Amino acid sequence: MPDIEALKRRAREAVDRWAGELVETADWIHANPELGHQEHQASKRLADILGTAGAEVEMGTAGMETAFKAVLAGSSPGPTIAVLAEYDALPKLGHGCGHNLIATSALGAGLALTEVLGDLPGSVWVLGTPAEESAAPNAGGKVHMVRAGIFDGVDASIMFHPAAETTMTDERSLAARGFEFYFHGKAAHAAGAPEEGINALDAVVAMYNAVSMLRQQVKPDVRIHGIILAGGAAANIIPDYAAIRYRTRTDDADYLEDVVQRVVACAEGAAKATGCRLEWTEYMPPYENTVPNAVLMRLMKRNLESLGLEVKTKRTRSSRGSTDFGNVTRVVPGVEARIAISDDPAMPGHSLEFEKAAGTDLGRQAMLNAAKGLAMTAIDLLGQPETLAEAKRVFAADMGRQSTD
Ligand SMILES: [Zn+2]
Ligand SMILES: [Zn+2]
Numbered sequence: 001m002p003d004i005e006a007l008k009r010r011a012r013e014a015v016d017r018w019a020g021e022l023v024e025t026a027d028w029i030h031a032n033p034e035l036g037h038q039e040h041q042a043s044k045r046l047a048d049i050l051g052t053a054g055a056e057v058e059m060g061t062a063g064m065e066t067a068f069k070a071v072l073a074g075s076s077p078g079p080t081i082a083v084l085a086e087y088d089a090l091p092k093l094g095h096g097c098g099h100n101l102i103a104t105s106a107l108g109a110g111l112a113l114t115e116v117l118g119d120l121p122g123s124v125w126v127l128g129t130p131a132e133e134s135a136a137p138n139a140g141g142k143v144h145m146v147r148a149g150i151f152d153g154v155d156a157s158i159m160f161h162p163a164a165e166t167t168m169t170d171e172r173s174l175a176a177r178g179f180e181f182y183f184h185g186k187a188a189h190a191a192g193a194p195e196e197g198i199n200a201l202d203a204v205v206a207m208y209n210a211v212s213m214l215r216q217q218v219k220p221d222v223r224i225h226g227i228i229l230a231g232g233a234a235a236n237i238i239p240d241y242a243a244i245r246y247r248t249r250t251d252d253a254d255y256l257e258d259v260v261q262r263v264v265a266c267a268e269g270a271a272k273a274t275g276c277r278l279e280w281t282e283y284m285p286p287y288e289n290t291v292p293n294a295v296l297m298r299l300m301k302r303n304l305e306s307l308g309l310e311v312k313t314k315r316t317r318s319s320r321g322s323t324d325f326g327n328v329t330r331v332v333p334g335v336e337a338r339i340a341i342s343d344d345p346a347m348p349g350h351s352l353e354f355e356k357a358a359g360t361d362l363g364r365q366a367m368l369n370a371a372k373g374l375a376m377t378a379i380d381l382l383g384q385p386e387t388l389a390e391a392k393r394v395f396a397a398d399m400g401r402q403s404t405d
Contacts, residue, residue, distance in 0.1 A: 014112035029100035033089030036136025042087035062148035068128035074117030098162035098358035108371025142324035160370035163338035174249035176322035197238025206270035295391035296335035
């Protein structure tokens with residue numbers, strides 16, 4: 001049996017040795033934000049460093065140019081642990097979700113594990129997963145990777161997300177879907193012949209108001225939020241085309257289907273009322289709820305605590321988003337470590353404050369701790385086959401319960 005504690009110590013020391021390069025890379029990605037599926041520089045930079053460290057790197061995984069799969073040097077037959085990297089930014093907000101830190105936590109864990117894998121059975125992959133944010137067209141890199149079967153060869157998957165406080169909870173992310181509604185009307189002179197026009201902007205406004213009313217008549221965990229994509233070309237022309245994009249989310253995927261039908265009904269009603277023709281599309285794949293694995297949570301919590309972090313089991317501010325990691329946690333056991341990058345437990349995600357925090361020393365420190373926590377958790381799983389087997393048993397039981405919900 002490998003000496004788990006000795007391997008963990010070596011992995012921690014490796015992260016400390018790589019700290020300069022990890023911080024420099026995190027800061028560089030922070031200063032050079034790239035939107036989903038356009039993260040050419042970030043993905044290349046990570047893949048190059050892993051390749052130099054001996055990993056076998058494949059770019060363009062699952063048909064996405066900015067995805068990659070790096071099989072670490074020292075990997076051998078046996079179980080496979082995937083450490084996931086994200087690196088996409090938000091429009092106008094840059095790294096307001098701190099994915100620059102996720103990227104380098106996975107890189108750091110990969111570099112540290114490279115040094116100890118020779119003494120462990122099994123493989124570690126660092127997977128570069130593009131376009132987590134639903135802001136990019138055809139977002140959801142991990143969903144595309146699940147669909148391409150990339151996780152078929154994986155036994156557990158682990159990642160880090162920066163947060164307002166350090167927590168390990170079984171709170172699930174929200175299931176989410178995204179739709180765009182396009183209304184087609186008829187242009188006419190807005191002063192000279194408005195009665196000749198069919199006003200597509202009116203349809204969008206009617207739909208927006210109907211959805212705003214719907215919000216009161218749904219369960220409290222439902223979120224429906226949108227932006228107007230097009231609302232006409234000039235004030236003196238009746239808009240012949242207008243469009244709106246919505247995301248809908250709930251805790252319960254079945255109820256989400258119900259909510260979606262009601263949102264579509266709002267669009268149909270608006271089209272009918274205004275005389276517009278409606279088209280709509282689901283513009284990105286659904287994100288499923290996360291299924292946090294209790295065994296992986298326990299390992300990760302203990303490893304983060306061994307670094308001196310205080311890991312709370314309840315969030316001060318229960319703020320639930322959605323993630324394409326949800327889809328991953330439904331095909332293999334998974335856990336996402338959340339580590340504070342700020343002193344303010346109420347700091348909102350997707351904000352300027354968050355963007356700033358992702359470039360501070362607290363942020364960098366959280367990333368280095370995450371790299372260590374991820375590496376140590378992978379060592380636990382590869383070094384103790386019974387622990388990995390337990391995680392898989394819990395996963396099977398969780399998924400059995402999910403399907404009978
Ligand atoms: Zn985000
Ligand atoms: Zn994020």
